[in-house]
Amino acid sequence: MNLKFISKKTKQLNQKEISQICKLKNQQWKFKYKNQIDWFSSNIKLEDIHNFILIKSNIIGYTCLRKKKLLIHFKKKEKKIKYLHFDTLVVDRKHQKMDIGGNMMNFNNRIIKKNFKTSFLICEKKLIKFYEKFGWNLISSKKLISNSNIKKKCMFFNKKFLFSKVEINIL
Numbered sequence: 001m002n003l004k005f006i007s008k009k010t011k012q013l014n015q016k017e018i019s020q021i022c023k024l025k026n027q028q029w030k031f032k033y034k035n036q037i038d039w040f041s042s043n044i045k046l047e048d049i050h051n052f053i054l055i056k057s058n059i060i061g062y063t064c065l066r067k068k069k070l071l072i073h074f075k076k077k078e079k080k081i082k083y084l085h086f087d088t089l090v091v092d093r094k095h096q097k098m099d100i101g102g103n104m105m106n107f108n109n110r111i112i113k114k115n116f117k118t119s120f121l122i123c124e125k126k127l128i129k130f131y132e133k134f135g136w137n138l139i140s141s142k143k144l145i146s147n148s149n150i151k152k153k154c155m156f157f158n159k160k161f162l163f164s165k166v167e168i169n170i171l
Helices: 015-028 033-043 100-114 125-132
Strands: 003-009 049-055 058-074 077-091 118-123 144-146 153-157 165-168
Touching: 003 100, 015 033, 015 049, 015 058, 015 077, 049 100, 058 100, 058 118, 077 100, 100 118, 118 125, 125 153
Parallel strands: 077 118, 144 165
Antiparallel strands: 003 049, 049 058, 058 077, 058 165, 118 153
């Protein structure tokens, strides 16, 4: 099977790709197609990065890396850093037994490193081991400050943080 790996900024996507992304996301999160399109239009910025895997011209794996900022607290200092918010990992149901998720994660990690950024994600506890296999690190809930009520687990990639607290501004 011939997999094609693509990485594009939002401003480079065409309508067919956006439509396929929203339909694929709808396999995991059951909203009306129009709601997916509306969410995409409202929340995705022109410089956000979209990584996907194609078979022929069909998107079968997708991740969005959104450009954000976070505040790191070092003992008595604070530092804002830019990061890529890992927002969505979805694989087409028909291709879930083919390690598309693993291929997608390796591709995402290369894109994150290529952009010289750290990345951050929020996930269910049951997914921690999956992300750890790809070099992601769990953030202790004792070190996390957030402007939203995060009940899930938070992880980061491509940075060794020696911080006392991390403040994440999630919109």
